[in-house]
Amino acid sequence: MSPLAAPPMALYLHFPWCVRKCPYCDFNSHTLHGQLPQQQYLDALVADMALQAPLARGRQISSIFMGGGTPSLFAPEAIGRLLEALGKLVPFQPKAEITLEANPGTIERGRFAGYRAAGITRVSLGAQSFAPAQLERLGRIHSSDDTRAAAAELHAAGLGNFNLDLMYALPDQDLAGALEDVRAALALEPAHLSHYQLTLEPGTVFGALPPAGLPDEDLAAQMQEHCQAEIAAGGYRQYEVSAYARTGAECAHNLNYWNFGDYCGVGAGAHGKLSDVGPGTIGRTQREREPRRYLASGAQAPLALREIADADLPFEFMMNGLRLVDGFKTALFESRTGLPWSAVATEIGSLEARGLMERSGEHWRASALGQRFLNDVIAAFLPSGSASAQSRGQAADRKNPEGPGA
Numbered sequence: 001m002s003p004l005a006a007p008p009m010a011l012y013l014h015f016p017w018c019v020r021k022c023p024y025c026d027f028n029s030h031t032l033h034g035q036l037p038q039q040q041y042l043d044a045l046v047a048d049m050a051l052q053a054p055l056a057r058g059r060q061i062s063s064i065f066m067g068g069g070t071p072s073l074f075a076p077e078a079i080g081r082l083l084e085a086l087g088k089l090v091p092f093q094p095k096a097e098i099t100l101e102a103n104p105g106t107i108e109r110g111r112f113a114g115y116r117a118a119g120i121t122r123v124s125l126g127a128q129s130f131a132p133a134q135l136e137r138l139g140r141i142h143s144s145d146d147t148r149a150a151a152a153e154l155h156a157a158g159l160g161n162f163n164l165d166l167m168y169a170l171p172d173q174d175l176a177g178a179l180e181d182v183r184a185a186l187a188l189e190p191a192h193l194s195h196y197q198l199t200l201e202p203g204t205v206f207g208a209l210p211p212a213g214l215p216d217e218d219l220a221a222q223m224q225e226h227c228q229a230e231i232a233a234g235g236y237r238q239y240e241v242s243a244y245a246r247t248g249a250e251c252a253h254n255l256n257y258w259n260f261g262d263y264c265g266v267g268a269g270a271h272g273k274l275s276d277v278g279p280g281t282i283g284r285t286q287r288e289r290e291p292r293r294y295l296a297s298g299a300q301a302p303l304a305l306r307e308i309a310d311a312d313l314p315f316e317f318m319m320n321g322l323r324l325v326d327g328f329k330t331a332l333f334e335s336r337t338g339l340p341w342s343a344v345a346t347e348i349g350s351l352e353a354r355g356l357m358e359r360s361g362e363h364w365r366a367s368a369l370g371q372r373f374l375n376d377v378i379a380a381f382l383p384s385g386s387a388s389a390q391s392r393g394q395a396a397d398r399k400n401p402e403g404p405g406a
Helices: 038-056 076-089 111-118 133-138 142-154 176-186 217-233 252-258 290-299 308-320 331-339 342-353 368-372 376-377 388-392
Strands: 011-016 061-068 092-102 122-128 162-168 192-197 237-240 243-245 261-268 271-278 281-284 305-308 356-361 363-366
Touching: 011 038, 011 252, 038 076, 038 261, 038 271, 038 290, 061 076, 061 252, 076 092, 076 111, 111 142, 122 176, 133 271, 142 162, 176 192, 192 217, 217 237, 237 356, 243 252, 252 261, 252 308, 261 281, 261 290, 261 331, 271 305, 281 290, 308 342, 308 376, 342 356, 368 376
Parallel strands: 011 061, 011 261, 061 092, 092 122, 122 162, 162 192
Antiparallel strands: 192 243, 237 243, 261 271, 271 281, 281 305, 356 363
């Protein structure tokens, strides 16, 4: 394996509490009971970052994503203090993208101006739907009016660079309802839209008790096709499986994930990906998931580290890179994995012959047909019997909202 050039270094910060756990959510989130341990948790995040700071190896942080859970439960002043403390441990790049996930139901008037003053440059707003009946079935605590008010507040605060998360293929939703949601979202003029299908994940309420009235595969595909056309007509370019942006508003943090960059995962249950954890070795880290145990000792506990076997690296890379509409360059695969192109040349050739992958200039990408069967394309890089095959084989099915770091 070749020596690894140091890729960009991002930072994911996980905030594990929500007012209410949504029945479809399989992220590490917990219903808040009692008072939010705001300062105690922020202190733990700083201690965690201090432990991981040497892993940056002199690199500056290129982007920060605060996900959850509901980070907007934390006050703007507290977020400002956190960013100041973290910046002293590992410097941020000038004009680093700093994203805060927010629930429209937790935002008080004027709070977005406070977040901007604290250093937030981008917000990801969990709308999910604008239909009251759908919001109720999804267990959301906000109304469509809350989302509209939050978007107005974002524009007024000078935070026009915001994302809206929006779902489709919801219970009893028809094509007209899916399109109505898209039009309502575009009317708020977000810079970015994440549009993804509701999936039933193991370990969730919906996974155990699927809601009635879910659209079938054909209707879901129709929704995706027509909604994509509507989004494109609104001036947004699709650049990833479920991500659309106005020119220049692509999410830098998520692009780092999909280009197989490095990131520190800080907070309860946060995951990280790091190059050269050993000579020429790539590894993944994970922190203690349960918030109380993380607060008790997890922030200072040694990192749980899993080295990625060379045989698993093609799948790990393709699971990210093939999500991008434009795909990836041959040189990027080699520099980010340390493997020669010959490690995937046979699989790439086979997929190209079947019309599932294609070359465009210096980029390899999934073809239009390959995008329809992306799970199969990515699975072609799974080594038989590998840890990746056993524990990550379903990962390509995920059409996550923003911030897949936890």
